[in-house]
Amino acid sequence: MPFLLLSTDSSPLVGSTPAGYGTLTVETSVDPLSSSVSSVRLSGYCGSPWRVIGYHVVVWVMAGIPLLLFRWKPLWRVRLRLQPCSLARAETLVIEIRDKEDSSWQLYTVQVQTEAISKDSLELPPQTQAEDGRSQAAVGTLPEGTWKDTAQLHRAEEAQRMLRYYLFRGQRYVWIETQQAFCRVSLLDHGRTCDDLHCSSTGLSLQDQTVRKTIYGPNVISVPVKSYPQLLVDEALNPYYGFQAFSIGLWLADYYYWYALCIFLISVVSICVSIYKTRKQSQTLRDMVQLSVQVCVCRPGGEEEWVDSSELVPGDCLVLPQEGGLMPCDAALVAGECVVNESSLTGESVPVLKTVLPEGPVPYFPETHQRHTLFCGTLILQARASVGPHVLAVVTQTGFCTAKGALVSSILHPRPISFKFYKHSVKFVAALSVLALLGTIYSIFILHRNQVPVDEIVIRALDLVTVAVPPALPAAMTVCTLYAQSRLRSQGIFCIHPMRINLGGKLRLVCFDKTGTLTEDGLDVMGVVPLKGQEFLPLVPEPRRLPMGPLLRALATCHTLSRLRDTPVGDPMDLKMVESTGWVRRPSRSAPSEGAACGVWAGRGGLHRPAPQLPLQPYRRSPGSWWWRGRGGSARGPASRAP
Numbered sequence: 001m002p003f004l005l006l007s008t009d010s011s012p013l014v015g016s017t018p019a020g021y022g023t024l025t026v027e028t029s030v031d032p033l034s035s036s037v038s039s040v041r042l043s044g045y046c047g048s049p050w051r052v053i054g055y056h057v058v059v060w061v062m063a064g065i066p067l068l069l070f071r072w073k074p075l076w077r078v079r080l081r082l083q084p085c086s087l088a089r090a091e092t093l094v095i096e097i098r099d100k101e102d103s104s105w106q107l108y109t110v111q112v113q114t115e116a117i118s119k120d121s122l123e124l125p126p127q128t129q130a131e132d133g134r135s136q137a138a139v140g141t142l143p144e145g146t147w148k149d150t151a152q153l154h155r156a157e158e159a160q161r162m163l164r165y166y167l168f169r170g171q172r173y174v175w176i177e178t179q180q181a182f183c184r185v186s187l188l189d190h191g192r193t194c195d196d197l198h199c200s201s202t203g204l205s206l207q208d209q210t211v212r213k214t215i216y217g218p219n220v221i222s223v224p225v226k227s228y229p230q231l232l233v234d235e236a237l238n239p240y241y242g243f244q245a246f247s248i249g250l251w252l253a254d255y256y257y258w259y260a261l262c263i264f265l266i267s268v269v270s271i272c273v274s275i276y277k278t279r280k281q282s283q284t285l286r287d288m289v290q291l292s293v294q295v296c297v298c299r300p301g302g303e304e305e306w307v308d309s310s311e312l313v314p315g316d317c318l319v320l321p322q323e324g325g326l327m328p329c330d331a332a333l334v335a336g337e338c339v340v341n342e343s344s345l346t347g348e349s350v351p352v353l354k355t356v357l358p359e360g361p362v363p364y365f366p367e368t369h370q371r372h373t374l375f376c377g378t379l380i381l382q383a384r385a386s387v388g389p390h391v392l393a394v395v396t397q398t399g400f401c402t403a404k405g406a407l408v409s410s411i412l413h414p415r416p417i418s419f420k421f422y423k424h425s426v427k428f429v430a431a432l433s434v435l436a437l438l439g440t441i442y443s444i445f446i447l448h449r450n451q452v453p454v455d456e457i458v459i460r461a462l463d464l465v466t467v468a469v470p471p472a473l474p475a476a477m478t479v480c481t482l483y484a485q486s487r488l489r490s491q492g493i494f495c496i497h498p499m500r501i502n503l504g505g506k507l508r509l510v511c512f513d514k515t516g517t518l519t520e521d522g523l524d525v526m527g528v529v530p531l532k533g534q535e536f537l538p539l540v541p542e543p544r545r546l547p548m549g550p551l552l553r554a555l556a557t558c559h560t561l562s563r564l565r566d567t568p569v570g571d572p573m574d575l576k577m578v579e580s581t582g583w584v585r586r587p588s589r590s591a592p593s594e595g596a597a598c599g600v601w602a603g604r605g606g607l608h609r610p611a612p613q614l615p616l617q618p619y620r621r622s623p624g625s626w627w628w629r630g631r632g633g634s635a636r637g638p639a640s641r642a643p
Contacts (some may be wrong), residue, residue: 006641018091030327031056035488039098040097042093043084044086045085045087045091045092045093046089046090047081047082047091048081048082050338052081054459055081068242071237073599074109075109086146088175088180092111093109094107094362095107095108095110095168096109108168110166110167111166112165114162114163115163116162133290157393167408167592170408170412171185171186171399171405172407173185182305185215185217185401186397186401188395189314190365191363193360193362193364194332194358194369195359197332197356197364198359198394200394201394202317203297203316204300204301204317205300206314208631209316212313212314213311216313216399217398219329221289221400222305223289223290224282224410225279225283226279241267241474243272244263246264248264251466254459254463265469267472270474270478273479274478279496285411288378292310294308295307295308295319295320295328296318298317298392307509309329312329312395316394316395318392318393319391319392320336320390322382322383324339325380326378327375327377327378327379327380329396330373330375330395330403331374331394332357332393332394332396333392334356334392334394335376335386335392335561336384336390336391337354338354338383338388339381339382339569340353340374341352345377345378345403350569350572351381351459352371353569357369357615364396366403366471373396375403376403376404377403378400404576424578433469435468436467440462442463444457457520477502481498483503488501494602519579525580526541527540527606528540533630542583543555543580556581557579559578
């Protein structure tokens with residue numbers, strides 16, 4: 001059977017070995033598999049008429065029992081119905097993932113889907129036409145080599161107008177014909193520079209937007225919510241409940257009516273409660289991540305259009321409203337400044353100032369350019385235009401490829417954790433099964449020697465199995481877990497995976513973060529230690545009592561605070577530092593030529609502003625330092641080292 005073995009340090013393409021793209025295991029923060037996956041195997045299968053006929057014959061002959069086995073072992077069903085083939089012809093893919101800390105493989109089956117590319121969508125601008133007569137569905141910058149292409153679509157051949165892709169954990173992987181491999185759509189723009197993003201500030205045409213939407217898919221983070229019948233089937237077809245149903249039937253045959261009835265009622269209650277809790281949690285998560293807003297995008301020629309956020313694709317240029325709002329995607333800020341609350345992603349409620357992405361041939365990476373990237377799900381508190389009338393941001397990622405999508409994906413598909421507790425439990429059940437088998441053999445031998453009827457021998461032998469391996473254990477554990485979950489919820493503690501509550505009893509050591517992180521907001525100033533010559537002076541508990549001088553002015557002006565509706569926002573250390581001085585910032589009413597860029601700071605020493613004869617403009621700014629360049633040369637203001 002042909003398959004491809006890839007690891008984290010190998011090719012980024014699923015199905016090939018060239019360098020330059022990303023696979024399921026590329027080490028990026030937006031990939032939920034990057035931190036836990038050791039290797040991935042991808043196998044292709046296609047239809048076979050004879051295998052399908054044999055599959056149906058086996059199912060009918062065995063009265064549908066194989067369907068239950070195939071539900072637990074989907075790979076058996078795939079191998080019985082389909083035949084191995086190359087990835088280029090595959091209709092079904094088997095994805096095998098191995099965790100770094102566990103040598104076992106996790107199996108997943110996905111269907112390869114196709115989507116037609118309309119004829120009009122292939123009529124791309126002349127500059128995107130390749131030399132071989134094909135048109136390239138451009139995503140991001142124009143191709144500069146074999147690693148810049150995304151999908152070669154023949155205009156003359158009808159078969160080449162179909163886009164092949166599959167969905168895995170919310171992310172889309174498209175087939176690259178020239179490389180004979182699948183590639184995650186979030187990496188199709190890999191290698192794009194900051195200059196490329198600034199050039200995209202003119203926006204996409206409707207034609208380019210249609211092509212990109214076909215490739216990238218809609219900008220939605222969809223959380224699947226199964227219906228009650230589906231959840232009932234998933235829960236009831238658990239192997240443990242199957243063994244429990246067999247045990248109840250055996251007890252009824254042996255006239256254990258009351259015990260069988262009690263186990264049946266406990267199982268029904270546990271299944272119903274588990275189904276209700278699972279569906280409720282799925283609905284809650286779906287409501288939390290669901291976001292649909294109207295956004296304004298730029299079109300070539302200076303036009304603007306209002307579209308739904310689900311229509312956004314990488315390359316669109318957003319016009320951000322000055323009053324702010326929720327970000328529906330990841331975007332790079334190319335014009336203006338924004339004050340953003342990223343508490344939904346980082347947990348820090350401190351507003352963050354986002355500035356314009358610097359121009360240059362430097363490759364763009366969200367991790368490197370965090371100060372210039374607006375992440376999906378964050379709240380823009382205020383947007384201010386600097387050059388031009390609008391605040392502009394170019395979309396870089398959509399859907400599950402965004403930072404919010406990666407967070408949701410990690411919740412929906414948590415990393416498997418290998419605990420000795422689970423391993424010991426499996427070994428314990430296996431040991432009980434061995435004892436039950438030995439006891440069954442011994443019972444059959446003794447009962448047969450005593451000439452006991454055959455039906456009685458069967459009941460007594462199987463009854464021993466139900467005693468050695470208690471069938472009521474799963475139901476009892478489910479009820480106890482749900483009760484523990486309800487007690488935690490009453491204290492404001494929510495658990496995404498209730499079955500892991502039992503592991504709390506195995507904890508021996510708990511490590512806490514530094515004091516005050518969880519119990520207090522912000523910081524407090526203990527005092528300031530002035531310096532005189534080469535010696536430190538005594539601690540001054542209240543900085544506002546310092547004499548007017550460079551130290552007090554530095555504390556009041558050396559920071560990166562911004563104003564949000566007449567309220568200073570920024571780093572908590574800067575806020576407390578300025579607050580301790582007793583100084584306040586007042587917006588300058590002067591003309592720009594009179595130093596309005598600095599504003600006016602008021603304190604006991606009066607108002608402080610740059611000299612009016614030197615119109616200043618920002619030259620370089622970093623956290624805690626300011627550099628200014630005027631007409632008469634360069635001047636440096638108070639500075640402190642950034643943390």
